[in-house]
Amino acid sequence: MxxxxxxxxxxxxxxxxxxxxxxxxxxxxxxxxxxxxxxxxxxxxxxxxxxxxxxxxxxxxxxxxxxxxxxxxxxxxxxxxxxxxAGLLERNPLAKHRSLKVEAKAEVPFSEKEMERVLRAIVYPEGFEGSRDRFMINLMYTTGVRRAELINLTLGHVGPDDLSIKVLGKRNKERILPFLAETRTLFKEYMEVRNAKGIGLGNHHVFVTNKGNKFYETLVYRIVNKYFQGVSTKVKKSPHILRHTFATHLLRGGADLNSVKELLGHGSLASTQVYASNDIATLKKVHAMAHPRNVNK
Structure with a gap:
C-alpha cells in the first residue's frame, strides 16, 4: 500500500x-x-x-x-x-489501541531576570549575525511565534509601521501578532545591516543565514541555546521554552487565558492551560494577596 x-x-x-x-x-x-x-x-x-x-x-x-x-x-x-x-482497508487493527501512560514533562520557563539579561546585558557580535540574533530572540519572546512560523516569516508579513507580523500557523491558519516598539527598532537595524552587506537580496524571508539562504530548524535551536547558555542554568534552552516563557509571563502579568490562546495559535484552550498550571506558585501568591479572607495580607 x-x-x-x-x-x-x-x-x-x-x-x-x-x-x-x-x-x-x-x-x-x-x-x-x-x-x-x-x-x-x-x-x-x-x-x-x-x-x-x-x-x-x-x-x-x-x-x-x-x-x-x-x-x-x-x-x-x-x-x-x-x-x-481511501477505502483500502475495512478493519483497523489499531481501533482499540490506547496510548501508554507518560509522566507530564515539567518545562521550566526562563525567568524575567534571565530574559532581561539575554536581551539587554549580554554583548552580541558586531555586524549581521549579532543584529539578526538579537532581533530573532526579541521577536520570539515578544510574540510567542513558533520556530516553523519564524523560519517561514516573509518580509511582506512584517508591518513595521503598525507593529505587527502575520504568521502562517498549523493547518495554514493565519494570525496577526503584535510586537513592541523595541522589536521594530531591532528589525530596522537588522535590515539596515543586511541590506548594506547585500545579504539575501533575492530572498524574501526575514531570517537568512550569512550566505543569504533561508533559515532552518537546527540553526534556530543553536542560536537560542548559544545565548541562553551564558545566562541560564536550566537544562533545556530551546525555542519552545522561549515560546513557553512568552505565555507564562503574559499570564503572570494578568492576561486572560483566551487571549493567550489566540496569540499562541492554539486550537483549543486545553493546550494553553498547560502554561497556567505550570505557574501555580504565582497563582497562589496572587490568591493570597487578593482574597479578602486572607488575614495575613
Whole structure:
C-alpha cells in the first residue's frame, strides 16, 4: 500500500510539516520491516493487533520511553486512518489501541531576570549575525511565534509601521501578532545591516543565514541555546521554552487565558492551560494577596 500516497495525503490534506511527514513515513517503514521479519507479513493490511503489541513490547524492551513509543503509534494510527479513508482497508487493527501512560514533562520557563539579561546585558557580535540574533530572540519572546512560523516569516508579513507580523500557523491558519516598539527598532537595524552587506537580496524571508539562504530548524535551536547558555542554568534552552516563557509571563502579568490562546495559535484552550498550571506558585501568591479572607495580607 503506497507510502508515497500516504505522505502526499499528510502534506496536502493534513497540512503537516515536512519534518512530521518524514518522521511518520519512517515509522511506518520501520513497522513494515518488523512485520515482514517477525511475522512474514507482506502487506500492512494483514496486520493484527497482537502483532502491533509485539512491536510495542520490543520497543519498550530496547529502552524506548513511553512518550517516544506513543509518537510512533501516532504515525501508525494516521496511516491506518488514511487506508480506511481511501477505502483500502475495512478493519483497523489499531481501533482499540490506547496510548501508554507518560509522566507530564515539567518545562521550566526562563525567568524575567534571565530574559532581561539575554536581551539587554549580554554583548552580541558586531555586524549581521549579532543584529539578526538579537532581533530573532526579541521577536520570539515578544510574540510567542513558533520556530516553523519564524523560519517561514516573509518580509511582506512584517508591518513595521503598525507593529505587527502575520504568521502562517498549523493547518495554514493565519494570525496577526503584535510586537513592541523595541522589536521594530531591532528589525530596522537588522535590515539596515543586511541590506548594506547585500545579504539575501533575492530572498524574501526575514531570517537568512550569512550566505543569504533561508533559515532552518537546527540553526534556530543553536542560536537560542548559544545565548541562553551564558545566562541560564536550566537544562533545556530551546525555542519552545522561549515560546513557553512568552505565555507564562503574559499570564503572570494578568492576561486572560483566551487571549493567550489566540496569540499562541492554539486550537483549543486545553493546550494553553498547560502554561497556567505550570505557574501555580504565582497563582497562589496572587490568591493570597487578593482574597479578602486572607488575614495575613
Amino acid at each position: 503506497s507510502l508515497a500516497k500516504f505522505k502526499a495525503y499528510l502534506g496536502l490534506e493534513k497540512q503537516y510539516s515536512s519534518h512530521t511527514i518524514t518522521a511518520y513515513g519512517r515509522d511506518v517503514e520501520t513497522f513494515a520491516e518488523h512485520c515482514g521479519k517477525e511475522h512474514g507479513i507482506q502487506s500492512l493490511s494483514e496486520v493484527s493487533y497482537p502483532m502491533v503489541r509485539h512491536w510495542i513490547v520490543g520497543l519498550a524492551e530496547s529502552g524506548m520511553s513511553n512518550r517516544a513509543i506513543n509518537r510512533k503509534m501516532a504515525s501508525l494510527k494516521a496511516y491506518y486512518r488514511f487506508l480506511q479513508k
